[in-house]
Amino acid sequence: MGTVSIRVEKLSKKWENFSIHNVSLGVADGEYFIVLGPTGAGKTLLLELIAGFHKPDLGKIWINNVDVTAFPPEKRGIGFVPQEYMLFPHMTVSENVEFGLKMHNVPQAQRKKMVKETLEFMGLSHIRGRLPMTLSGGEQQKTALARALVIKPKILLLDEPLSALDISTQKKMQNELKRLHRELKITTVHVTHNQIEAFILADRLAIMKDGTIIQTGSPEQVFRKPKDDFVARFVGFENLFEGKIVETQEGVVKIDIGRVMVEAVTEKVGGCMVGIRPDDIIVSRQPFKSSVRNMLKGKFVDFVDMGSLVSLIVNVEGASFVALITKRSFLEMKLKKGSEVYLLFKASAVHVI
Numbered sequence: 400m401g402t403v404s405i406r407v408e409k410l411s412k413k414w415e416n417f418s419i420h421n422v423s424l425g426v427a428d429g430e431y432f433i434v435l436g437p438t439g440a441g442k443t444l445l446l447e448l449i450a451g452f453h454k455p456d457l458g459k460i461w462i463n464n465v466d467v468t469a470f471p472p473e474k475r476g477i478g479f480v481p482q483e484y485m486l487f488p489h490m491t492v493s494e495n496v497e498f499g500l501k502m503h504n505v506p507q508a509q510r511k512k513m514v515k516e517t518l519e520f521m522g523l524s525h526i527r528g529r530l531p532m533t534l535s536g537g538e539q540q541k542t543a544l545a546r547a548l549v550i551k552p553k554i555l556l557l558d559e560p561l562s563a564l565d566i567s568t569q570k571k572m573q574n575e576l577k578r579l580h581r582e583l584k585i586t587t588v589h590v591t592h593n594q595i596e597a598f599i600l601a602d603r604l605a606i607m608k609d610g611t612i613i614q615t616g617s618p619e620q621v622f623r624k625p626k627d628d629f630v631a632r633f634v635g636f637e638n639l640f641e642g643k644i645v646e647t648q649e650g651v652v653k654i655d656i657g658r659v660m661v662e663a664v665t666e667k668v669g670g671c672m673v674g675i676r677p678d679d680i681i682v683s684r685q686p687f688k689s690s691v692r693n694m695l696k697g698k699f700v701d702f703v704d705m706g707s708l709v710s711l712i713v714n715v716e717g718a719s720f721v722a723l724i725t726k727r728s729f730l731e732m733k734l735k736k737g738s739e740v741y742l743l744f745k746a747s748a749v750h751v752i
Contacts, residue, residue: 402428404586405449405554410458412448419444419610422458426588427602431580434590435597436607437633442590443482445607446556449588450479463553473502475554478547482559484539486531492542493518493527499550517549537568541575548583557589561596573599594634598622606630627752628672636674636750637721643670644751651692651746658716662692663749672752679748680722682711683741684732692746695720699738702729713740 405426412419419441426432434442447453449460451472460468467475486495493514500510518524521541531539540560547555560576561569573596580587580600591597597604598618605615614626625631631639640656644667647653654661656673663673686694697715709729713720720742734740 404428406461408459410455412455422612424605429584429586431587431600431602433597433601433604434607435604437592440607441610442607443558446558446590450477450556451475476552477554477556478552479556480543480547480560484543486542488531491528492523495542496545496549499546513549517545521545536564537572540572555585555587559591631674635676637677638675640673642673644668659718661749662746663751664746665751667751674750675744675748677721677723679744681743682722682724686741691743693744695742697740699734699740
């Protein structure tokens with residue numbers, strides 16, 4: 400991590416029916432940092448503490464090596480985009496974007512210039528005179544971003560910025576957020592419950608649950624090496640089994656997950672949890688020779704059609720496995736309920752918790 404732009408130290412805050420407790424994290428200068436977690440984890444409240452909307456009971460918040468814990472929001476150099484965008488309905492796009500500059504007492508001539516530049520940068524010049532109610536979801540989101548960026552903040556805080564948008568607009572806005580970050584190199588903290596969004600956008604991310612941070616790392620680290628079964632489930636390890644390591648040979652272990660044996664690479668001994676991602680499993684109608692250490696014979700039970708992908712449910716000696724395959728493979732296999740299939744996966748794809 401480079402120069403630390405935001406540092407949160409042992410932050411705690413108690414509300415009537417929720418609390419954030421002992422949260423510590425650092426966000427590097429210019430980093431795109433995502434706080435990921437289920438609804439009700441406390442992500443928005445953490446963001447609002449960083450923004451200065453609430454005062455913590457304990458702990459400190461540092462921005463660019465300045466202790467801002469007691470600073471009001473307007474003194475923190477922060478651009479904040481709330482989940483509902485909060486655009487003023489009676490103001491045009493241009494007036495909404497200008498609002499923050501008025502609050503900062505920027506002279507009128509300078510305001511006009513800054514608004515013009517920001518609208519051009521965000522591709523909003525053609526709708527500058529329109530009211531929010533006439534805008535699409537994507538245009539509202541871009542207007543809210545423009546309003547936050549026009550004040551040239553040191554830090555951008557985004558609260559579930561894509562959750563109100565339809566799928567195709569979400570994809571466009573993901574690209575827009577990538578572009579903004581690439582061109583402005585602004586330190587960004589973005590909260591979401593969407594794993595795909597986090598994987599695409601984050602330089603690093605933190606998983607939050609019940610008001611605490613459970614795990615921090617790069618998307619690759621967190622999604623491939625979850626530290627507990629909650630994180631594993633949340634990031635898509637649909638195949639989770641309790642197991643017992645029964646044999647070790649040169650770093651490869653055999654794990655009994657109840658009537659089924661799997662091989663994995665781990666230093667662990669004794670009881671454990673085993674996680675395998677559905678996209679790490681190959682499905683075949685016939686057994687075939689391969690260097691892959693795990694080949695399990697099972698029966699096809701059911702499937703979920705997900706468009707271009709199909710999620711298969713396979714019963715292996717009473718254990719239920721989920722595997723993800725392409726629609727084309729699924730149609731070629733001509734599976735019927737009860738069809739015999741083989742599941743193949745590498746020892747390195749078996750994550751031992």
